[in-house]
Amino acid sequence: MITLEQINPALGLSITCGDLELRTLRDDDLPALTDVILDGVRDEGISPFIQDWDLLTPAEIPVNSARFWWGQRAAMSPSNWRVFFVVRRAGEIAGTQDVHGKSFAQTKSLTTGSWLGRRFQSQGIGTQMRAMACCWGFDALGAEEMVSSAFVDNPKSLGVSRNVGYEATYTRRLPRGEGWQTETRLRLTPERFRRPLEPVRFGGVAAFRRQIGLDA
């Protein structure tokens, strides 16, 4: 019988480093991941997201989140793909790290996004998972730049980008809440990348490279 990983090779991806493991989100992960969101994702007074998906009611969050991930999984194509990795620390689900490739074969540029459950923040996990995603982008896919962005009043995300070696490029206004806030865009090149101290292992790369058209 054909397998889910043959149907959608992105489902076979993994990145491991030390006690952190990133694996493509599967339906089996939804219950535990939903719990982490319901426990709270943002610090009081911080509004890190363009859409306040984490502030919906407890009745809305589970299905709304699942719908979002299913929609992203369904929409993936070689010219526009987004992989959502579930982040586990010592086997426990802590959040997600996503990597988005738009016209990647042409631009060799990838964009990342992530969130962590509040109780997993401020322990270095955010920095390590971003570094793992960058390592995967550069080494497994041949990216030449990694791009991140954060609102100027989101010090944790900006701190992660600084720790990993990103440089700020430009700012722009984005709608947020009823008004707007300034977003900083940041860029990392392989030369400036502060690599994780422990070895990073990848799984499923060859099949995924074929899926996104990098290899025949």
Place this chain on the structure above:
Amino acid sequence: MPSLEQIYPPFALSITCGPLAIRAIRDEDIPPLIDLALDGIHAPDEMPFSFPWTQAPRDQLPFNTAAHYWSGRAEMTPERWRLTCVVRHDDEVVGCQDLFTQFDYRKVRSVETGSWLGLRFHGRGIGTLMRQTMCAFAFDHLGAEEITSAAFVDNPASNAVSRKVGYRDQGATRQPRGEGWAGLNHFTLAPADLVRPPYPVDVSGAAELRRFLGLDAEAATS
């Protein structure tokens, strides 16, 4: 921790009728369904579908088909929904039976059926039994007042199922197909006309689905 059925209530639905078991497609159901589609679900020179998804190249059909199921889940709301179900016959995956809306179901109470069966399961009465089962479920548990179906005029098996199950023939219209067009027969089934299946229809999870589709909220305010 919420269960997958609590996160997405259509997963709680289970419909059985004699040898048949019908439930919303889960990820583990996708590989056997794609195997059936790759083995063929109609003769190569026929095209029973308005969207010719079975003609996709063999290396593209698996992802395209899975993506259709995933986006169906992502887009399922009370305003517009498509309940895409896997059908098992004696515990073997045999095909798909869908129930989907064309308009806001809470207003029109009309729903459409669509289905396919792996080629080797054709001609055994399974298509009729699964349609009877789904129609009984829609009338008895979702409060449907009309069920519609459509089939190209050169798809005798589907047309025969609709007639056997009690649908009334509403005539044909032209529908684009391939480079040209084909006649599409339209059928309508009223609750009193349903030829019920020869076995009892056992349903669990209907209450969760009704809430999810906004059907009980409406009942509470009327």
